[in-house]
Amino acid sequence: MRSTFGEILLLLMAFSAFAISLEIGFRLGVRRQIASDEPEKTHATALHSATLGLLALLLGFTFAMAVSRYETRKSYMLDQANAIGTAALRARLLPAPHAERAVGLLRQYLDSRFQYNAAGTDDAGITAAENRAGDLENQLWEIARTTLTDDPRSQPASLYTQALNEVFDIREKRRFALNDHVPGAVTFLLYAVAMTAMGLVSYGCGLNGRRRAPANLTFAFLIALVLIIILDVDSPRAGIVRVSQESLVRLQQSLGPTTP
DSSP states (O other), X not given: OOOHHXXXXXXXXXXXXXXXXXXXXXXXXXXXXXXXXXXXXXXHHHHHHHHXXXXXXXXXXXHHHHHHHHHHHHHHHHHHHHHHHHHHHHHTTSOTTHHHHHHHHHHHHHHHHHHHHXXXXXXXXXXXXXXXXXXXXXXXXXXXXXXXXXXTTOHHHHHHHHHHHHHHHHHHHHHHHHTOOOOHHHHHHHHHHHHHHHHHHHHHHHHHTOOOHHHHHHHHHHHHHHHHHHHHHTOTTTSSOOOOOHHHHHHHHHHOXXXX
């Protein structure tokens, strides 16, 4: 998981880039000040107002995209806990010795989900967790096949099989949701418009011969902070803002410890 230090570093980098844009815009404005007239100053004001409006639109649009993906990941986390819990309950209805073995495998499967969540951006850890989950799914499905072969009309076996299907489907949905990010082109455009807006704001200040550094730098810091929060929410494996695993933790407690 990306550390707090990393988040602060990204914030400082974004703020520095905006501060440079402010300085460049101001110097260009000062250079143009003598030759400028009132219509040019009015035009510059209208231009930077329009750019700020575009920036506000993009910020709102991108933030909504990031939050929507976060809510989807949170929903799938809850759905996965419910699906595994339902499968475990239905597994207990199977005839012996399948019931005990199925519940034990589901406990191990739940552990693999914790392993998957804890892997962060470690590709090897993610692959290991997914391979383990795939192997457990094969064993769980083999139990379903065996019980249905023994008694094709068995209602507990049918219910167990349906629950397994849901467990398997949710795993792929969560995997897709974790890899679903705000498009890179949108993020790039957001930064480009933000830097342009900073430059135009300070350019207008330069035309008027007033730097207004405290206000401009405060505005730049706030925009940088919003951008970093958007990136953090959109980074489920690397950001500070993470989906709570409380539902999985409660399920683990209800199922009991994993037996080797």
